[in-house]
Amino acid sequence: VIVFEALAYISTWCLLLWARGLAWLQFMEFCYGVVTATEVAYFTYIYAQVSAEHYQEVSSYTRTAMLCGRFSAGVLGQVLYSTNLMDAHTLNYVTFGSMFIALGFAVWLPNVKYSIYFRRVTAKQTTSAVEGVTNTCVDGAPASPMVTGPSETESTVEDALHTPTTDGLSNSSPGIIRRGSRAAEELGNSDQSPSVNKRMSTEGDTAGGSPEGLSNSNLSPKGKSEDGYTLNNLQKMSALLWSDFKAAYSNKHLVRWSIWWAAATCGFFQVLNYIQPLWEEVKVEQSSVYNGAVDAASTLLGAGAALSVAYLKVENWTTTGELVLAVVSLLDGLLLLFMGLTESIVVTYVNYVAFRVSYEFIITIASYHVAKELKSDSYGLVFGINMFVSLVLQSLLTFIIVDCLQTEISLQFVIYGSYFGVLSLFFFALAFYGMGNRCCSKQDRVLLQYSTAALPPTHI
Secondary structure (H helix, E strand, C coil): CHHHHHHHHHHHHHHHHHCCCHHHHHHHHHHHHHHHHCCCHHHHHHHHHCCHHHHHHHHHHHHHHHHHHHHHHHHHHHHHHHCCCCCCCCHHHHHHHHHHHHHHHHHHCCCCCCCCCCCCECHHHHHHHHHHHHHHHHHCCCCCCCCCCCCHHHHHHHHHHCCCCCCHHHHHCCCCECCHHHHHHHHHHCCCHHHHCCCCCCCHHHHHCCCHHHCHHHHCCCCCCCCCCCHHHHHHHHHHHHHHHHHHHCCHHHHHHHHHHHHHHHHHHHHHHHHHHHHHHHCCCCCCCCHHHHHHHHHHHHHHHHHHHHHCCCCCHHHHHHHHHHHHHHHHHHHHHHHHHCCCHHHHHHHHHHHHHHHHHHHHHHHHHHHHHCCCCCHHHHHHHHHHHHHHHHHHHHHHHHHHCCCCHHHHHHHHHHHHHHHHHHHHHHHHHHHHHHHHHHHHHHHHHHHHHHCCCCCC
């Protein structure tokens, strides 16, 4: 998907530089839409390669890397433009060349070996594999003293973990064994692992026969792996997608973070799309334009804010998360409101930097928090749904505010500020509701303790 995104970027800039006509420009917008839709692949790729305990760090590092790249682009563009080495159109050639560099890095990245929806391994399959290996080692021939390296049995267990299952509908259980390093981690922590670490014989298969749990007939109805996108695989994939969707969005904490993610990203994209026209309107007879420098500064500070998340220690986000989201949304709403009302270009610059830093800080926390709440490796599904909802909301805002009402640019930012204000009210209500529930529960526990202590002792 990352390679596909790089190709979509190259197609977008090819059309921007050389295409002529309305139809080609519309196709360019389609290609850029593909780019936007595939951006979630960065985070899902990283989460697929590391264990859950490192989600906070890799979320911070990945977003920091993205923002540092934008910072470098902003600085380079400002320098080349200010020194009259390039005009605005020629800068697109620099961007076009950088896309090929990005494509090279994307091709060079190691693949994710196992597809979660086409080759998911169940706990049932893993348990039968481990039990079969254990029975072979106990009932078969004695272990050979010459075996010093990894045994064939260990390799057989690993192969069984990576063999597609045929009962995909049962994979929604909490015992799903995840692929790659996550699968090894779960297997190593299971109750069966001590028996696997006993003495194993390379002669076990011949003496005791093939373990029942590892036989090909049990893993595939035709005695071989079910590779390829067959109808059966597509049906199982659809069932797993629906199962993961229900499991993810039945978690109320994940839903609340996802709501903020989708709504705030919608507002953030609108601000990015229309900040340049706002600066052009507010600017009053100033010969120097610092739009590129301000954009570079905002991305650099945003990268610093995202990096700080890696070292942030919060005991319980479930009790403080809604309040933090409410306060940040209120702050963002006020910043955008002043940007729409002011006539000072400096105020718009400062407010834009503060708005972007606050967004990058919280969206980094939201991404790792959502990933942490997931019970299976369905990051791409959840991240994709959140991004889809945000783009739908952005399309609605653009259609209503820009196309239908044809609102002035300054009034647009007043509306965007009000939008974040409504978002903050929603999360303030959630935060106060949660605090009220916790206080009532605490009082009920105290009253129960007092009433229990006041009861007279019973005599039999």
